[in-house]
Amino acid sequence: MGNRLVLKFIILLFLICLIGFISKTMGLNSPQIISLLIFFASVFATLFFWDFRVAIAFLGIGALLATKTVDLENLIKFSSLEVILFLVGMMLLVGLLKDSGFFAWIITIILRIKNLTARKFVFIVSIMSALLACSVDEVTSIVFMAAAILEICDYFEIDPTPYIIISIFSTNIGSTGTVLGNPIGILIASKSGLTFEDFILKAFPLMWVCLLITIILVVFWYRKPLKKLEEKIKDSQANEILVRLISIPPERELKLGLAVFGVTLLFIALHRRLELLWRLETNTLLLSIPLISAGMVMIWRWQKARSYIEKDVDWWTLLFFLLLFAKAGTLKYTGVTEVLAKKISYLVKGNPKILMGTLLWTSTIGSSILDNVVLVAAFIPIVQSFKTLGFFLSPLWWALLFGGCLGGNITLVGSTANIVALGILEKETNIRITFFKWFWVGLSVGIVTTAIVWLALSSPFYR
Amino acid sequence: MKVKEVMTKELISIKPNGSAKDALDLLFKMHISGLPVIDEEGKLVGMFTEKDVLTYILPSYIDKVGRFVYDENPKSIKKKFLELGNIRVSQLMRRDVITTAEDASCCEVARIMLTQNVRRIPVLNKEKKVVGIITREDIIKSYAKEAGWGTD
Numbered sequence: 001m002g003n004r005l006v007l008k009f010i011i012l013l014f015l016i017c018l019i020g021f022i023s024k025t026m027g028l029n030s031p032q033i034i035s036l037l038i039f040f041a042s043v044f045a046t047l048f049f050w051d052f053r054v055a056i057a058f059l060g061i062g063a064l065l066a067t068k069t070v071d072l073e074n075l076i077k078f079s080s081l082e083v084i085l086f087l088v089g090m091m092l093l094v095g096l097l098k099d100s101g102f103f104a105w106i107i108t109i110i111l112r113i114k115n116l117t118a119r120k121f122v123f124i125v126s127i128m129s130a131l132l133a134c135s136v137d138e139v140t141s142i143v144f145m146a147a148a149i150l151e152i153c154d155y156f157e158i159d160p161t162p163y164i165i166i167s168i169f170s171t172n173i174g175s176t177g178t179v180l181g182n183p184i185g186i187l188i189a190s191k192s193g194l195t196f197e198d199f200i201l202k203a204f205p206l207m208w209v210c211l212l213i214t215i216i217l218v219v220f221w222y223r224k225p226l227k228k229l230e231e232k233i234k235d236s237q238a239n240e241i242l243v244r245l246i247s248i249p250p251e252r253e254l255k256l257g258l259a260v261f262g263v264t265l266l267f268i269a270l271h272r273r274l275e276l277l278w279r280l281e282t283n284t285l286l287l288s289i290p291l292i293s294a295g296m297v298m299i300w301r302w303q304k305a306r307s308y309i310e311k312d313v314d315w316w317t318l319l320f321f322l323l324l325f326a327k328a329g330t331l332k333y334t335g336v337t338e339v340l341a342k343k344i345s346y347l348v349k350g351n352p353k354i355l356m357g358t359l360l361w362t363s364t365i366g367s368s369i370l371d372n373v374v375l376v377a378a379f380i381p382i383v384q385s386f387k388t389l390g391f392f393l394s395p396l397w398w399a400l401l402f403g404g405c406l407g408g409n410i411t412l413v414g415s416t417a418n419i420v421a422l423g424i425l426e427k428e429t430n431i432r433i434t435f436f437k438w439f440w441v442g443l444s445v446g447i448v449t450t451a452i453v454w455l456a457l458s459s460p461f462y463r
Numbered sequence: 464m465k466v467k468e469v470m471t472k473e474l475i476s477i478k479p480n481g482s483a484k485d486a487l488d489l490l491f492k493m494h495i496s497g498l499p500v501i502d503e504e505g506k507l508v509g510m511f512t513e514k515d516v517l518t519y520i521l522p523s524y525i526d527k528v529g530r531f532v533y534d535e536n537p538k539s540i541k542k543k544f545l546e547l548g549n550i551r552v553s554q555l556m557r558r559d560v561i562t563t564a565e566d567a568s569c570c571e572v573a574r575i576m577l578t579q580n581v582r583r584i585p586v587l588n589k590e591k592k593v594v595g596i597i598t599r600e601d602i603i604k605s606y607a608k609e610a611g612w613g614t615d
Contacts, residue, residue: 098529143527150522154538427523428539 008048015044028339034069035334039327043374054316057323070330078329079322082287083190087183087321088313089290093261094140095312096297099304100257103144106132110148118229119219122166125149126215129167130174130207133417134181135265142171142417146424156232161433162222164425169214169409169445171417176405177207179286180268183321184376184404186287191380192397193282195272202398206456210406210449217448221441264293324377332381341385355386356395356457363403364450368410376404395462402453410446412438466572467565469605470586470595476501479508479553483519486511486552499585499593500556507585507593509556519555520544562587565594573602 019040023033042060046053064070070078097103110124125145132141145167153160175181178199179189188194219226267274271285298305331337348354359379366375383396408415412422412433426432456462476499477486490498490513497512520543563572563584572584576599586595 095529101529103528143524147522147524147528150539151537424524 012041012044012048016041023336026339026343028336029334031067031069031334032336032339034067035064035327035330036336038063038069039331039378042324042327043370043378046374047370054320054323057320057327060327061323064327064330070326070333074329074333075326078333079326080187080190080329081322083183083187083325084318084322086186086190086287086290087318089294090137090180091313092294092297092308093264093290094136095308096301097136097257097261098140098312100253102254102257102261103140105254107144107148107151111152116233118226118233121152121229122163122219122222122226123215125163125167126170126211126218129170130177130211133171133174134177134204134207137180138171138175138182138415138417139420141174142168142421143424145171146421150424150428156229156236158229158232159225159431160425160429161431162218162225164421165433165438165441166218166222168418168421169218169442170211171421172405172408172415173207173210173214173449175417176210176402177204182405183373184401187325187373187376187380188397188401189286190283191384192393194394194397195283196268196286197272200269202462203401206398206402206453209456210452213448213452214445217445218441221444260293260297264289267293321373321377324374328377328381331378332384337381338385338388341382341389344382345386345389345391350389352391352395353458355391356399357454359383359396360399360403360450360454360457363400364407364410364446367404367407368414368446372404372408372415376400392463395457398457398462399453402457403450406446406449406453409449410439410442411435412442414442464569464605464609465565466563466567466569466586466597467595469569469601470565470597471601472595474499474593474595476593477511477552478502479551479556481552482548483511483516483550483552483555484548487513487516487547497583499560499596500552501593505592507560507562507587507591509553509558510560510585511552511556515555515557516547519547519550560585563597564588569602569605572597573599576602 500509
């Protein structure tokens with residue numbers, strides 16, 4: 001344990017020195033070098049010491065202020081409070097949905113599938129995972145999907161591993177479909193000015209293509225376990241016991257919960273139209289609708305309001321995001337991102353298609369190792385700098401979104417959804433998935449879906 | 464009033480490498496909800512409570528799913544319950560145990576019980592050996608005694 005810690009520190013120091021050396025040879029000035037060093041030191045330290053990520057973020061921000069690399073005013077500006085508040089609002093709404101039994105109701109729908117077959121099961125698990133992920137968020141979605149899969153596999157006495165993996169793939173793919181699916185969705189929307197409509201028009205269809213290809217791939221990959229499930233289903237005939245497993249939640253509460261969430265989604269979907277109608281700045285309503293809904297919920301359930309805020313909002317993660325955004329913003333403030341953008345533009349010879357491809361594959365591979373929010377936060381100011389170099393940004397934003405989400409499928413630590421679901425699987429069944437058991441199927445899905453996105457983004461539709 | 468004056472000195476404890484099933488049987492037999500786990504050297508290594516058993520046998524995601532009501536017990540509960548015979552106490556027990564000293568005041572222990580939401584606290588001597596256990600009942604009884612109530 002001690003040796004591993006020392007080794008991690010040595011690697012960390014080596015990487016920081018390497019970044020320092022590279023930035024010096026690039027001809028960066030002192031504030032630029034400091035901001036770059038603090039950012040990368042935080043990223044690498046977060047990678048090696050994940051449990052200490054908030055402490056590391058605090059130290060990083062302290063160092064940026066103490067070295068006068070950024071002033072307080074800009075630090076606050078870069079911390080993207082609008083994104084944090086949006087996430088607070090959505091987390092609170094999800095808390096209400098959990099409370100009203102919405103997710104239990106969704107699970108009963110899966111348990112009620114008539115004439116179940118193995119392929120039908122995979123199909124429904126994939127589609128449900130993707131749709132839930134893009135309408136709430138990937139982590140909430142995967143917890144409920146994993147619960148449903150475990151119940152069903154427990155009933156049929158089969159290994160749940162393939163179905164949990166399939167659900168994770170679909171969840172990560174589904175999280176690209178709307179601004180709600182993944183924190184990077186709202187982050188990109190907020191910084192790029194892309195609207196919910198843009199996501200529905202450009203990202204949502206592409207998500208379905210990726211999902212469909214993935215289903216075909218996993219049905220082939222897991223053909224043996226599927227055959228076994230098919231036999232078990234035939235042996236056990238109907239699934240009436242399954243239906244009785246989970247009770248349907250109280251009707252009134254469920255209806256109210258659904259109504260609140262449905263109206264919120266409707267307004268989010270129409271935000272651009274309403275903004276145009278009321279002459280509001282782009283995305284003003286997108287960012288404020290969850291807050292308005294959450295406010296209403298807290299009035300309606302005023303006795304539980306404090307509990308929603310304290311228990312359902314993941315302040316630990318949000319604080320990490322806030323400080324991370326501030327650090328990434330400092331890179332823009334000191335001008336590092338402009339220098340990097342120029343270098344990258346020179347390397348890709350000013351070709352927008354090569355640039356898009358590079359960004360897509362870099363973010364795919366990067367997010368298979370790093371947290372995708374860290375990666376996207378770092379890339380956003382660079383992408384913004386490409387505008388001054390004459391690039392059209394739209395395909396680059398989509399590349400960042402899809403790369404950041406699809407890369408999560410490559411390794412078992414690629415996204416939070418993976419870690420959460422595999423944690424549940426291990427606790428419930430004592431099955432610990434090895435790196436390579438995941439890697440080959442994950443890599444296949446990751447490469448194929450990214451390649452599809454690459455092709456699609458090269459088309460004029462995404463210009 | 465000091466802890467040593469009201470604590471239960473006849474301490475019943477379990478060993479970390481004993482089976483979880485035997486430990487649970489002991490809880491049933493004693494009509495209590497938790498016991499300290501003490502190793503061969505007399506060192507307190509954890510607490511084994513009914514809550515730990517429930518945490519183990521219920522689905523691990525139960526606290527994340529909100530209202531997610533099971534109409535019938537999932538098969539996994541029976542399976543996990545049967546596994547208790549093969550699981551050691553050390554695998555289920557809570558390791559971060561709140562303790563108190565013999566000379567601590569009852570009021571201080573009561574405060575810890577309320578703020579940390581614990582029912583019973585092992586009492587350690589200066590050599591860090593467990594010398595007793597103090598429960599909410601012990602403290603309330605001591606207050607009752609002080610107030611002159613007739614308790615047996």
